[in-house]
Amino acid sequence: MSNDNKAYFDRVASDWDEMRKSFYSTSVRNKALRIAQVHPGCLASDLGAGTGFVTESLLDCGLHVIAIDESHAMLNQLVRKFDGNDLLKVRVGEAESLPIANNSLDYAFANMYMHHVERPWRGIQEAFRTLKSGGVLVITDLDEHNYDFLRQEHNDRWLGFNRDSIRRWYFEAGFKDVELDCVGESCTSQSQGSCDFADIGIFYAYGRK
Numbered sequence: 001m002s003n004d005n006k007a008y009f010d011r012v013a014s015d016w017d018e019m020r021k022s023f024y025s026t027s028v029r030n031k032a033l034r035i036a037q038v039h040p041g042c043l044a045s046d047l048g049a050g051t052g053f054v055t056e057s058l059l060d061c062g063l064h065v066i067a068i069d070e071s072h073a074m075l076n077q078l079v080r081k082f083d084g085n086d087l088l089k090v091r092v093g094e095a096e097s098l099p100i101a102n103n104s105l106d107y108a109f110a111n112m113y114m115h116h117v118e119r120p121w122r123g124i125q126e127a128f129r130t131l132k133s134g135g136v137l138v139i140t141d142l143d144e145h146n147y148d149f150l151r152q153e154h155n156d157r158w159l160g161f162n163r164d165s166i167r168r169w170y171f172e173a174g175f176k177d178v179e180l181d182c183v184g185e186s187c188t189s190q191s192q193g194s195c196d197f198a199d200i201g202i203f204y205a206y207g208r209k
């Protein structure tokens with residue numbers, strides 16, 4: 001279903017941490033954890049965990065983490081960093097069929113993941129399924145934009161999202177207390193093939209099951 005994405009992230013896995021630094025900073029994950037009001041000892045998923053950008057902060061805060069990604073190579077980088085940490089479980093999985101039991105999580109996080117997912121509304125429904133009653137989903141992702149080079153150069157599937165669409169997908173999945181706002185920083189990227197320079201707002205979306 002998302003083979004192109006998988007091939008792309010398998011290819012860039014060893015460079016991803018450096019690439020990520022040029023796109024957005026750690027304040028994005030700090031904001032996501034603050035909005036979710038995480039508590040030590042709780043169980044969270046990191047969806048599209050990649051090399052562990054959000055996982056790292058969740059572990060630092062004392063949460064149990066299930067890191068999920070469809071790219072083995074990205075997860076290999078993650079495992080290399082956090083190997084031996086008893087709080088961490090790592091699973092290969094796809095957005096629409098997460099390898100997580102129903103009603104089992106306190107939190108789900110998804111940073112810069114949904115714009116790669118073929119049917120993001122299904123990804124949101126699937127996150128809902130995995131959360132306990134009262135559990136929280138926080139997505140951090142790109143606002144709608146026109147930088148088409150991100151499709152060719154970074155395999156983005158969606159050119160960001162209209163916040164009203166995300167809000168609607170949250171409500172349709174069953175979330176309540178839905179809230180969206182700016183993270184307070186933008187994602188930047190210089191095209192390798194043209195003079196285009198992307199500067200795109202980042203939103204957070206909160207919802208409670």
Ligand SMILES: C[S@@+](CC[C@H](N)C(=O)[O-])C[C@H]1O[C@@H](n2cnc3c(N)ncnc32)[C@H](O)[C@@H]1O
Binds near residue numbers: 047071113
């Ligand atoms: C832009 S990276 C973000 C990684 C990490 N969350 C971060 O902030 O550094 C997107 C990640 O989502 C994963 N991904 C994309 N589509 C996916 C899908 N349909 N199912 C599971 N993982 C997916 C990719 O393999 C990649 O690791």
